[in-house]
Amino acid sequence: MHVLLTGSSGFIGSKLLIKLLSENISVELLSRHNHKNLKTTIIDFDNLNNFNDLYIDKSIDVVLHLAGYAHDVKGKNSKYYNLNTLSTISLAKKCLESRVKKFIFVSSIKAANYNNSNQNQINSRDLYAKGKRESELGILEVAKNSSMQVVILRPALIYGPNVKGNLELMLSGIKNGWFPPLPNMNDCHSMVHIDDVVLTLLKLTNQTENIDGKIFCITDGVKYSARDIYNILRSVCNKPKIRWTMPKFMFNLASFLHPAIKRKINKLFQNECYDYSEMDAIEFFPTKQLKDINETNI
Numbered sequence: 001m002h003v004l005l006t007g008s009s010g011f012i013g014s015k016l017l018i019k020l021l022s023e024n025i026s027v028e029l030l031s032r033h034n035h036k037n038l039k040t041t042i043i044d045f046d047n048l049n050n051f052n053d054l055y056i057d058k059s060i061d062v063v064l065h066l067a068g069y070a071h072d073v074k075g076k077n078s079k080y081y082n083l084n085t086l087s088t089i090s091l092a093k094k095c096l097e098s099r100v101k102k103f104i105f106v107s108s109i110k111a112a113n114y115n116n117s118n119q120n121q122i123n124s125r126d127l128y129a130k131g132k133r134e135s136e137l138g139i140l141e142v143a144k145n146s147s148m149q150v151v152i153l154r155p156a157l158i159y160g161p162n163v164k165g166n167l168e169l170m171l172s173g174i175k176n177g178w179f180p181p182l183p184n185m186n187d188c189h190s191m192v193h194i195d196d197v198v199l200t201l202l203k204l205t206n207q208t209e210n211i212d213g214k215i216f217c218i219t220d221g222v223k224y225s226a227r228d229i230y231n232i233l234r235s236v237c238n239k240p241k242i243r244w245t246m247p248k249f250m251f252n253l254a255s256f257l258h259p260a261i262k263r264k265i266n267k268l269f270q271n272e273c274y275d276y277s278e279m280d281a282i283e284f285f286p287t288k289q290l291k292d293i294n295e296t297n298i
Contacts, residue, residue: 002059003205004100006030006045006091007066011164012106012155015198015298016064022298023202028057030067030091045083051090056098062205063095066106069128084131089138092150096142102149104204105139108132109154109190109217109274140213149212151204153197156219156274159293160194166264167293170230174237180246182230188273189229190219193288195296203282210281219276220286226268232290 003020007013008029020027028039043050045067056063068084088105095103110129136152143150159167173179200218204211224232227245234241251269255262276284288295 001205002026002028002057002061004028004030004056004060004063005066006064007068007106008035009033010066011158011160011162012194012197012201013066015160015194015296016066016201019198019202019298020205025205028060045087048082048086048090051087051094054091054094056094056100058098060095060098060100062102062104063091063100064104064106064201064205065091081127081131084128085135085138088135089142092139092142096146096148100148102151102205102208103139103143104151104153104201105135106201107136107152107154107215109156109219109272111136111154112217112274136215143213149208151211151213152215153200153204154215154217154274155197156190156192156217157272158194158197159191159290161294161296163194163293166267167233169264171233171237174230174233174239179230180250181242181244182226182268183245183248183251184227185225185248185269187225187269188271189224189226190272190274190276191222191224191229191290192218192220192286193290193292195288195298196220196284196286198298199287200279200282200284203284207282214278214281216278216282216284217274217276218279218284219274220289221276222289223273224290229290233293236291236293 003025005013005017005020005027008017008031017027029035030041030043032042032044034040034042043054065088092103108129111132113129139150170179197218231241251265255265
């Protein structure tokens, strides 16, 4: 099997690359930077003109597309929209021209909120989720009535060793004693370990049945509250349990200090729970939970 991988330097991509190579799968890269040991086609996904001359070798069986900005920035005219949406659709078109057998796109579980339903609709200003959903619809349209299989994976919030973003911030705050104990609320969060994301992508790479045109949401099967996450991470950091909590109104007051603080606080307590029953089709079973954040088998 011959695989083309994008986003190989990212949190998921770097682990996936290790796993693919350990399985003796032939891999080449589409990347901004040359890899000293692997064939690499240099491309800047921000610049859509680069796709005019992009050549994908006809020996490629599977494309794993992970490249993209991880967080919402600006609007449709920004580099963000070019990279997360337009370049994804452009790449799918090139793959179709080169008769790639399978195109696997790592989207986001937030895109589930943009299905054609009034249920769980999210704020239209969440350009990250909206852009991911547009990407999904675009590549499904590209591959319609063709022999190229399209598979979409929507991971929940990913954790694992050397995690970045808000989880990294919370871990750092707990370790250094400044992150306040979160109140017990009725919030709910879905998450997934990086190892399970990588193992699922490997399974989708190898499997051909029951996957074409499918969208799979992936979580570890646990519904965490913000307080659960806080307690688990305290345990991971070998910090003793504490029974008191910071009242919610204190967080509400802090949210007035700066819009960035308000966004982070809102994210802490908003509900983001999802079902992963679609994964039954490929016999996916989570192997890790948040308590295993610092463990990896890859």
